[in-house]
Amino acid sequence: MNVDAGSSQLEVEDLRVRFTTPTLDLTAVDGVSFRIEAGEVFGLVGESGCGKTVTCRALIRLFGGSPPSAIEGTVRFAGRDLATLDERAWSALRGSEISMIFQDPMTSLNPTMRVGTQIAEGLQRHRGLTARDARAAAIEMLAAVGVSAPERRHLDYPHAFSGGMRQRVLIAIALACRPRLLIADEPTTALDVTVQDQILKLILKLRNDIGMSVLLVTHDIGVIAQTCDRVAVMYAGKIVESGATAQVVSRPAHPYTRALLAALPAHTRRGDPLRPIDGEPPNLAAPPTGCRFHPRCAFAIAACREVEPPPIEVEAGHRSACLRAGELG
Amino acid sequence: MNALVSASHGVPAAPPLLSAHGLGRRFEIAGGASALLARRPRRFLQALRDVSLELAPGETLGIVGESGCGKSTLARCLSGLDRPDEGSIRWQGQPMAAGSTPLQRARRVQMVFQDPYASLNPRMSLAQTLDEVLQVHALAATRGERADRVDELLMTVGLAPRLRDHLPHALSGGQRQRISIARALAVGPQVLIADEPVSALDASIQAQIINLLEELRERLKIAFVFISHDLNVVRHISDRIAVMYLGQVVESATTEALFEHPQHPYTRALLAAIPQTDPSRRSLVPALVGELPDPTAPPAGCSFSSRCPWVVGACRAHEPALLEQAPGHAVRCSNAAARSAGALDPGAAGALDPIAASQGEGRVSAP
Numbered sequence: 001m002n003v004d005a006g007s008s009q010l011e012v013e014d015l016r017v018r019f020t021t022p023t024l025d026l027t028a029v030d031g032v033s034f035r036i037e038a039g040e041v042f043g044l045v046g047e048s049g050c051g052k053t054v055t056c057r058a059l060i061r062l063f064g065g066s067p068p069s070a071i072e073g074t075v076r077f078a079g080r081d082l083a084t085l086d087e088r089a090w091s092a093l094r095g096s097e098i099s100m101i102f103q104d105p106m107t108s109l110n111p112t113m114r115v116g117t118q119i120a121e122g123l124q125r126h127r128g129l130t131a132r133d134a135r136a137a138a139i140e141m142l143a144a145v146g147v148s149a150p151e152r153r154h155l156d157y158p159h160a161f162s163g164g165m166r167q168r169v170l171i172a173i174a175l176a177c178r179p180r181l182l183i184a185d186e187p188t189t190a191l192d193v194t195v196q197d198q199i200l201k202l203i204l205k206l207r208n209d210i211g212m213s214v215l216l217v218t219h220d221i222g223v224i225a226q227t228c229d230r231v232a233v234m235y236a237g238k239i240v241e242s243g244a245t246a247q248v249v250s251r252p253a254h255p256y257t258r259a260l261l262a263a264l265p266a267h268t269r270r271g272d273p274l275r276p277i278d279g280e281p282p283n284l285a286a287p288p289t290g291c292r293f294h295p296r297c298a299f300a301i302a303a304c305r306e307v308e309p310p311p312i313e314v315e316a317g318h319r320s321a322c323l324r325a326g327e328l329g
Numbered sequence: 330m331n332a333l334v335s336a337s338h339g340v341p342a343a344p345p346l347l348s349a350h351g352l353g354r355r356f357e358i359a360g361g362a363s364a365l366l367a368r369r370p371r372r373f374l375q376a377l378r379d380v381s382l383e384l385a386p387g388e389t390l391g392i393v394g395e396s397g398c399g400k401s402t403l404a405r406c407l408s409g410l411d412r413p414d415e416g417s418i419r420w421q422g423q424p425m426a427a428g429s430t431p432l433q434r435a436r437r438v439q440m441v442f443q444d445p446y447a448s449l450n451p452r453m454s455l456a457q458t459l460d461e462v463l464q465v466h467a468l469a470a471t472r473g474e475r476a477d478r479v480d481e482l483l484m485t486v487g488l489a490p491r492l493r494d495h496l497p498h499a500l501s502g503g504q505r506q507r508i509s510i511a512r513a514l515a516v517g518p519q520v521l522i523a524d525e526p527v528s529a530l531d532a533s534i535q536a537q538i539i540n541l542l543e544e545l546r547e548r549l550k551i552a553f554v555f556i557s558h559d560l561n562v563v564r565h566i567s568d569r570i571a572v573m574y575l576g577q578v579v580e581s582a583t584t585e586a587l588f589e590h591p592q593h594p595y596t597r598a599l600l601a602a603i604p605q606t607d608p609s610r611r612s613l614v615p616a617l618v619g620e621l622p623d624p625t626a627p628p629a630g631c632s633f634s635s636r637c638p639w640v641v642g643a644c645r646a647h648e649p650a651l652l653e654q655a656p657g658h659a660v661r662c663s664n665a666a667a668r669s670a671g672a673l674d675p676g677a678a679g680a681l682d683p684i685a686a687s688q689g690e691g692r693v694s695a696p
Contacts (some may be wrong), residue, residue: 194599260532
């Protein structure tokens, strides 16, 4: 697979993911489009239930026990339309060209396998390494992600590692085959702040070293600001704002992004009350008409209830799906 | 003599509302049958080591630290849910247990937990949950009085009384945490200990709960012990902050002093690790390297010596005491004075830096 000159590493167009059960019919991801360039760290930020995780899982078609009833839209990876892949081709792609790390390092490892074996597995399968070479490479990967005494520790089972160290092991597994795209879904949410800091800086360092693209999903705008080149903000299954990290964080052009930033304690003087967002996120089975944020929005006008706002470019590369984006300034 | 984590400096004020003196708490690590058969020595985890602190009426004391530092054990000891092995807990200067029944003690100090779903009975409605507390503590004479009080409590925490017959699963995370707070308030406590009360909530909802706690503090004059790993939240809500590492308080100061002039190397690392929302302030260097040491075998001398960039030989030989460096600002570091005078550079003494060492070689090679 060659990357065509000028084409993005990952292009997502109008992605829709629908879940249907006898009692429920909801569209968790509703028309999401974004692209990630080679070597770029792209952030997807939003609160619980906004569709971040479903977006990730739809990209690599991994849903575990509850698959959606329909996935629509186009996903192109290195110029290739992923909808055309059969299960065999998917298995060759996952873990090799595209890797994913999940939120919970406690449940993502196989507790009955030595960690070295879990890292070596992919190398033997995807890269055809001998068991001996794969083991040597696994030890090297453990060292690269900052596990001390890797010659000894690759023989340990997951229970012998702390949470931060398990997340490092997962990163080592994900990166062993040198993927072109790493999808990291809340990779540091379960970790302490100093460990989070170590892991994020490790991901950035590895991006610089091997030039992979990263899709980083998080609810924490601080993590986005410290790690991502560009960012998209999701609300109720849609992208409401996107742009370079500095644009979105410093000059938010959507009322939801503004409210999310304003709610942070770091953005309020001590002694002043915090500014929460009124109300609760909408029920995706019956989302509000028009703009989905309008019931909670301080800037809402009558038209917001009727019209679904299209993304408007407020400055180069910075888009906001708000009818009043031009007036917010 | 270690300095107390205390607000009342040089002022012969009334005794603090709640105080802890040299608390120690250890847990035996179960070795399993094989350890028993092999007659291996018993192993202990020292969750709290010589923790002393004071809480004045109406004050908010923040406690920060990472997983395993002993914050939750401290909360449980202060609230009477657990008993320290060493040291004592006092109420208005008197031993906590002296001349009081367990129910009386429960009416002084109440707790709010992190996961409101796990700490509420899923088969009891909101009204039943609150009513039970009022019955146990005999806080209302008749059923009608209790019903009135339940509605009042619901309104106090910003819930509509029409929700009284709902079960916890029908509520959102924020509403469940409001119920946990209402249950704690039902007995009219003077101290509320909140252990990670907003950690499971989204940012917009987190702000609602923090505002509610601050409003209750103003209105009901309750003193708070607010435990969290989120330094931005603790900074916002606390008057004073104690930083814990491996079961010890390593630094305590007023919120301003701690954030403006952090003294202990661990505090500095913790503050540097907070992800800032300003993208122009980025760095590729981790704030702290290495792993938390095995808590069953903490390093000799200073417990932070295995990860401290300023470590010198003496740090591994002697355990530093928690000493006042400035009025109200206590630090457990042998080099605090020298370092703040600029006499020590980080890494001058050969910092242990396993991650930088292995990463420095850039060893992600193509297989």
